[in-house]
Amino acid sequence: MGLRDRLPADRGPVRRDLRQFPRADARQGDARRHPALPQPSARTERRCHLRLRRHDPVERRAARPHRLRRSCRPRPGRRSRTCARSGRAHPAPARQAQASGRGRAQRRRARSIAGSGGSGCNRCRRRRFRFQRPSRSRCTSRGAGTITRSARSEARPVYIVDGNRTPFIKARGKPGPFSPADLAVQCGRPLLMRQPFAPDAFDEVILGCANQVAGEMNVARVAALRMGCGDEMPAHTVHRNCGSGMQSLDEAYRYIAHGDMELVLAGGTEALSRAPLILSDEATAWLAKFQGAKTAGDRAKALRKFNLAYLSPEIGLKQGLTDPISGLAMGQTAEEVAHRFGISRWQADEYAMESHRRLARAQEEGWLDNEVEPMFAPDGTVYDHDDGVRPDNNMEQLGKLKPVFEKYGNVTAGNSSQITDGACWIILASEEAVEKHGLTPLAKIVDSDWAALAPEIMGLGPTVSATPLLKRGELSLGDIDVWELNEAFAAQVLGCLAAWEDPGFCRDVLGLDGALGAVDREKLNIDGGAVSLGHPVGTSGTRIVLHLVNALRRTGGKRGIATECIGGGQGGAMLVEAL
Numbered sequence: 238m239g240l241r242d243r244l245p246a247d248r249g250p251v252r253r254d255l256r257q258f259p260r261a262d263a264r265q266g267d268a269r270r271h272p273a274l275p276q277p278s279a280r281t282e283r284r285c286h287l288r289l290r291r292h293d294p295v296e297r298r299a300a301r302p303h304r305l306r307r308s309c310r311p312r313p314g315r316r317s318r319t320c321a322r323s324g325r326a327h328p329a330p331a332r333q334a335q336a337s338g339r340g341r342a343q344r345r346r347a348r349s350i351a352g353s354g355g356s357g358c359n360r361c362r363r364r365r366f367r368f369q370r371p372s373r374s375r376c377t378s379r380g381a382g383t384i385t386r387s388a389r390s391e392a393r394p395v396y397i398v399d400g401n402r403t404p405f406i407k408a409r410g411k412p413g414p415f416s417p418a419d420l421a422v423q424c425g426r427p428l429l430m431r432q433p434f435a436p437d438a439f440d441e442v443i444l445g446c447a448n449q450v451a452g453e454m455n456v457a458r459v460a461a462l463r464m465g466c467g468d469e470m471p472a473h474t475v476h477r478n479c480g481s482g483m484q485s486l487d488e489a490y491r492y493i494a495h496g497d498m499e500l501v502l503a504g505g506t507e508a509l510s511r512a513p514l515i516l517s518d519e520a521t522a523w524l525a526k527f528q529g530a531k532t533a534g535d536r537a538k539a540l541r542k543f544n545l546a547y548l549s550p551e552i553g554l555k556q557g558l559t560d561p562i563s564g565l566a567m568g569q570t571a572e573e574v575a576h577r578f579g580i581s582r583w584q585a586d587e588y589a590m591e592s593h594r595r596l597a598r599a600q601e602e603g604w605l606d607n608e609v610e611p612m613f614a615p616d617g618t619v620y621d622h623d624d625g626v627r628p629d630n631n632m633e634q635l636g637k638l639k640p641v642f643e644k645y646g647n648v649t650a651g652n653s654s655q656i657t658d659g660a661c662w663i664i665l666a667s668e669e670a671v672e673k674h675g676l677t678p679l680a681k682i683v684d685s686d687w688a689a690l691a692p693e694i695m696g697l698g699p700t701v702s703a704t705p706l707l708k709r710g711e712l713s714l715g716d717i718d719v720w721e722l723n724e725a726f727a728a729q730v731l732g733c734l735a736a737w738e739d740p741g742f743c744r745d746v747l748g749l750d751g752a753l754g755a756v757d758r759e760k761l762n763i764d765g766g767a768v769s770l771g772h773p774v775g776t777s778g779t780r781i782v783l784h785l786v787n788a789l790r791r792t793g794g795k796r797g798i799a800t801e802c803i804g805g806g807q808g809g810a811m812l813v814e815a816l
């Protein structure tokens with residue numbers, strides 16, 4: 238029975254309450270044992286469990302309930318008050334509803350919200366109800382600017398006509414040879430050279446980048462100019478963390494589908510090796526004072542206040558890979574997903590090993606040759622392949638690695654995505670542009686979706702963003718020939734697969750009538766993924782769509798979904814059809 242047969246018959250708003258997951262029995266499951274590792278004692282197991290519980294939003298909330306400040310609690314019939322936290326005015330909702338002459342139901346709702354102390358201040362309300370209120374379902378609506386169901390039938394077709402990427406180069410603890418703009422230019426030049434149109438024929442250049450460097454602000458425009466697209470080429474950079482590369486494609490898709498543009502160059506670039514070191518606020522203040530000193534005496538005075546600790550900068554990459562709301566590193570969010578769905582270390586390592594095996598096979602068979610363009614460093618070094626792959630990786634090697642993010646966790650350097658540099662471009666065109674320039678479309682973008690969930694479990698982003706594509710397209714799992722699910726962490730990918738097989742999760746979070754089912758592993762990340770290849774965060778979204786198109790064409794498949802989790806608690810997905 239496919240998803241089509243289980244489509245909910247007008248079930249109303251989906252209840253997306255992640256407190257339900259996992260079931261109690263799954264929580265108690267042993268997710269950490271690995272036969273090749275020394276086993277933790279019962280005491281450390283208990284401690285580890287307690288530590289994970291601290292990340293659990295439900296347990297944490299129970300332990301430390303957020304109290305709305307007095308001033309945030311509007312009461313029916315009272316005058317509006319100012320929130321001490323946000324500084325915004327809170328109208329008393331019941332009175333407000335009455336005054337504006339709204340209906341009885343609305344007034345009742347307003348009273349009940351007021352009674353629970355949750356009206357008015359968005360910040361407070363969001364904090365307090367984060368895991369209490371069913372969130373608005375994004376399975377069916379995507380906010381302003383989206384292509385709605387009715388508009389979709391009138392939308393113009395959008396074609397992927399070409400694309401390529403650089404090799405992904407592992408960051409080895411020092412700045413890599415290329416900046417984000419260098420990567421984008423080295424990737425883009427050969428792509429533009431083989432097109433039958435001039436580089437200035439684009440309507441817009443859009444580039445995703447999560448870590449822009451100060452010397453290349455609006456890196457899209459810098460790259461467009463350096464690629465010879467001309468002074469009149471509009472270009473902008475987009476940022477949706479790990480979804481930046483897919484965001485650029487999605488914008489291009491929408492511009493073309495709406496009839497605003499004909500030909501767009503979209504992509505992603507990232508040089509994680511060049512993430513900055515950041516001076517602390519104290520060090521910056523000292524430096525400002527020192528530089529502002531007018532006399533030699535003032536300078537000497539400032540020098541005397543110098544503290545050696547100022548020389549110890551904060552690591553920008555570490556901060557960037559930590560969620561600012563939950564305070565969890567991305568790897569810890571993967572531990573969270575693994576814990577909730579009982580994913581073991583063994584399973585994660587097995588997945589990682591297979592990822593390396595598949596990428597090595599793809600490189601050997603030349604399946605990536607039409608996708609990867611070599612790069613040339615100023616010192617003459619040629620980079621022509623993804624250098625993170627370990628063709629001879631085995632469970633013994635992987636089993637020896639220590640968990641990185643939790644003492645007795647599952648996530649290691651071996652089953653995490655690697656920190657790499659790389660760029661990727663895709664050319665998108667309307668039917669008119671295809672005809673005008675005599676282009677050969679490779680695939681068509683059919684639909685896309687963005688969804689959000691709690692930052693602690695951002696790894697489940699693919700489930701909440703890809704399922705609406707299946708729903709809207711009335712597709713079952715069997716209708717999807719290839720899946721590209723970005724491998725942020727092996728445990729996170731496996732967590733998504735487990736969630737789709739969990740009837741409770743699918744029913745309550747995804748709004749289905751039962752479990753979606755098991756994704757065929759032979760159709761998932763068939764040529765490896767970020768675990769073996771690396772994950773230049775702003776680029777990966779473009780890469781998975783480009784590779785999906787190539788993989789579909791190579792295997793003779795028709796439909797494919799590229800999907801990824803996004804730091805901060807989001808998911809993005811794109812449905813394409815090979816031509």
Ligand SMILES: CC(=O)SCCNC(=O)CCNC(=O)[C@H](O)C(C)(C)COP(=O)(O)OP(=O)(O)OC[C@H]1O[C@@H](n2cnc3c(N)ncnc32)[C@H](O)[C@@H]1OP(=O)(O)O
Pocket residue numbers: 479558567568589627630634635638641649650651652653654655656695725726772774802803804
């Ligand atoms: C929404 C999202 O997409 S979230 C995802 C965003 N991205 C991330 O969070 C990045 C996650 N990854 C990381 O943070 C890093 O890769 C880390 C912290 C896990 C590891 O970083 P590093 O220590 O620099 O990794 P590195 O690749 O150097 O490996 C460390 C060690 O493990 C070993 N190792 C790594 N992978 C393997 C493997 N597959 N098999 C055997 N050994 C391995 C290395 O050889 C190395 O050992 P050595 O020091 O003796 O040479």
